Each structure stands twice: as structure tokens, then as C-alpha cells.
Amino acid sequence: MLMFFSMAQEDGFxxxxxxxxxxxxICVLWxxxxxxFHCNLLTDIWLFAVTASGYNAT
Structure with missing residues (x-):
């Protein structure tokens, strides 16, 4: 029982x-x-999603 518990603990760790x-x-890549690219990727992704969905932002 004790061995199983230590194994489970190690697995969780x-x-x-x-x-x-x-x-x-992920943070380093971001x-x-x-x-x-000297820009905010989130804004680019949002703009791309908006244009791809056909929504006109102007």
C-alpha cells in the first residue's frame, strides 16, 4: 500500500x-x-479570425 502511494505521488509530481x-x-515561444514580429500576436489572431469569419470591423 505504501509503495503504491509513493508511486502515485511520484507520478503526480x-x-x-x-x-x-x-x-x-509556451511563454518563451510567445x-x-x-x-x-514586433507586434501583438493576439491582435493579429483576432483580426485574422474576424476577417476569416467575414465580419467587417469598419
């Missing part, structure tokens, strides 16, 4: 580490992209 690294990776 690994899952936590993976999610942390994934979030960190930062690099903003430096490369």
Missing part, C-alpha cells in the same frame, strides 16, 4: 513538472514571437 515545463515553453 512528474505530471506537475511536465505541465510546468510546457507552460514555460516572448520570442513578439520580439521577432
Amino acid at each position: 512528474l505530471q506537475f513538472l511536465y505541465s510546468f515545463w510546457f507552460l514555460w515553453f 516572448d520570442v514571437a513578439q520580439h521577432l
Whole structure:
């Protein structure tokens, strides 16, 4: 029982580490992209979504 519990704990910790690294990776990618393109990607994505859906913003 004790061994199973420690295994489950370790598995949860690994899952936590993976999610942390994934979030960190996303943040770094976001930062690099903003430096490369010198613009807000969220705005670009929003504009693209708006134009793709056929909505006229003007």
C-alpha cells in the first residue's frame, strides 16, 4: 500500500513538472514571437479570425 502511494505521488509530481515545463515553453515561444514580429500576436489572431469569419470591423 505504501509503495503504491509513493508511486502515485511520484507520478503526480512528474505530471506537475511536465505541465510546468510546457507552460514555460509556451511563454518563451510567445516572448520570442513578439520580439521577432514586433507586434501583438493576439491582435493579429483576432483580426485574422474576424476577417476569416467575414465580419467587417469598419
